Amino acid sequence: MTDIPTLYELSVPGRPGTSLPDCDVPPAPLPDDLVRADNGLPELSEPEVVRHYLHLSQRNYGVDGGFYPLGSCTMKYNPKINERLARLPGFAGLHPLQDEASAQGALELMHRLQEALKRIGGFAGMTLQPAAGAQGELTALLMIRAWHANRGEPGRDVILIPDSAHGTNPASATMAGFVAVEVPSDGRGNVDIEAVSAACDDRLAGIMLTNPTTLGLFEERIDEVAALVHAAGGLVYGDGANMNALTGIARPGDLGVDLMHFNLHKTFATPHGGGGPGSGPVGASAALAPYLPGPVVEMDGDGRYRLETPARSIGRMCAFHGNFGMLVRAYASIAGHGDSGLKANAMAAVLNANYLRVKLRDRYPVPFDRTCMHEFVCEGRPDGTRARALDVSKRLMDYGFHPPTNYFPLIVPEALMIEPTETETLATLDAFVAAMLAIADEARDRPDLLHDAPHTTPVRRLDEVRAARELRVAEPGDPE
């Protein structure tokens, strides 16, 4: 497949792309320092520009184009009605400095979302401010710090983190001034409760638990872990990245979790990826709610909404009120599904993942092979061949599928982390299984096919090592 030329390469001097009406006012000169002879913009006709961008978009692979089983990331379909609602002029045109009285509708939506997330997670308080899941982690950790300091125990500086955790967990803990202590997993993929027990002392500030874990497994002894940590004076932070599996079925607040962030894109179908705006609301137990970042939305007795900063607030986590457009989409998703719909989503996500796990496990070993939640981790070495997870991933592209997450979590060698989400049909899942099994056959019979894959994409396999070692950043106009 040929490269798509850039707009600069397509540019022809003097070719018009616009047609302006005749000037009907006297011309006025621009200030001299704003005028230049060469503005550096390409000159093209409108259809050339449209075709250029259409061709680029056709080379993209997104969830609107096909199955995207990227474990841990939850690439589920984003319903278009949510997009339409977020674009309503009353929401999209709102200014963040507008007076409360003139923004009652937006505040009501935020309040309704706060209340819905509190009910789904089992929490007493909720902030919508964090602009991403990882910022939600940081928010919660700063609250944990403030809580201990307020109780006269500022020396509590240890945060326990299972070795299967997302990499953001230790990063957030360190950023919040804690010492991150990694806890090994046991043979069933749960956190090693003996190790947690050994670390429970007067330096313990809390534990960060992802439930379900990044292995896609329910943390079976979460109540015991929470009891241990609480007895030692620590707090339990839930990484809610995997709430997709629990919504409507179990509430982290009921399982002993004091604080948790939601990833609205993972659980409530807001757009994901591409570096777009994220949103990571944080829920808190009654004891921790006074430490939430401010302001949160409160409702007065007369049904008016206002912004209020909690009594012991850690302050703001961002300017204004978070990524408001994402809040609109998430509320639309929650309201659209209702209680029964949210529960059905979680059950379908779990059923789909288990279906794939059982269909694939005879060819792709599953190291922690028990009923999984919304995702599972297998080894990308089919039938003990020498194929690697990277080879299987690249070959999947030739079959028209986005690869699963690979090489994460770190505790599984050659990991492939597969998450189908609830939005896929049985026919899609079967097509994916057929491709994976065909690749397992190829790994045995024609390993070169895997090693050289992908074969049908615009760009063949990239030399990732060389790309990382010989970094070249070019800007328009740079010499080759």
Add this chain to the structure above:
Amino acid sequence: MRIGFLINPIAGMGGRVGLKGTDGLADEAARLGAVPVAPGRAVEALRHLRDSLDDPAAIEWLTCAGTMGADVLRAAGFDAVRVVHATAAIPSRDDTVAAVEAFVAAGAGLVLFCGGDGTARDVASVVGEATPMLGIPAGVKMFSGVFGVTPAGTAEVVRDWLAGTLPLATVDVLDLDEERYRAGELAMRLSCRARTPFEPTRTQTAKALVVESSDAEVKAAIADYLGEEIAARPDTLFLLGPGSTVQAVAEALGLDKTLLGVDALLAGRLIGRDLDESAILALLARNPDARLIVSPIGAQGFVLGRGNLQISPEAIRRIGTGNIVVVATPAKLKRTAALRFDTGDAALDAELAGRGYLPVIVGYRRHRLTPVAG
């Protein structure tokens, strides 16, 4: 069953006096005040073996006269002892070689020895991969794969092997050049291969030499973290253990630390280098608030008792087991299933093992809880 048994009576003597091995230096070790450690460890192992066997008399021991074997076996309560080698007045490696040759000629099914890597090398030079061998750990360094993890653990391996429940594994016998080691260079070569009864939790694996250069960034991060901790405690004595990990951390802190010695740091300054046990104890007497920074031996997991015998049980008790700071790169720790302590003081080892897990510093403000083998 015939078992050949010999002990290198001077093994391990160089450790506490900071000699990093006793090859060619037994006299100097004795002059520095070192006392024999191997006989005690051998008796501990043999008593444990005798107590754990239903019929201790079923073993027919082939051994050397006097301090190189028979004395120790009798002290442990074994009477069926056949002396097949008359030990020279001053035992040497020639005695080891001749004794093992006699064991093999007399039909030994296993050679049990007590010593360190040097003794292992001498035994292996005779038995090769023909007759299995197993070592009671008593040397300064035990990087080879033929040693039990502790004297009692070695006894349990013998017991299970006699019961026929253990397979034989082919392992590496590693040979460290002690002359170069004393000069600060960790030069190790594969001496030969040997066969040994293998039980993964009681037989130590051969040291995996960690490729340290690729971990430079991690060590810099560990150094940043430790640097903050050290700066925050100007009145605390920090003892820096041997090994390339601790040395790299010290280097990042601008300290010229010896690779294989124990150095002392107070208020940001090195106040002692390559210390022996008595110098460490003297410093601890003046500075009771102390912390020990050590790194486990890769793969084997030994934190204390291998290559750092100058940090004696008494020194560890004075420092306090809660003040042992263990550091390791994540890559090294990944190959290390559990931390091990073999200080020579069973009660102290048990106290450390009783903690279950120790946090090992693996990065800037990052620890990993790592199990301690019991």
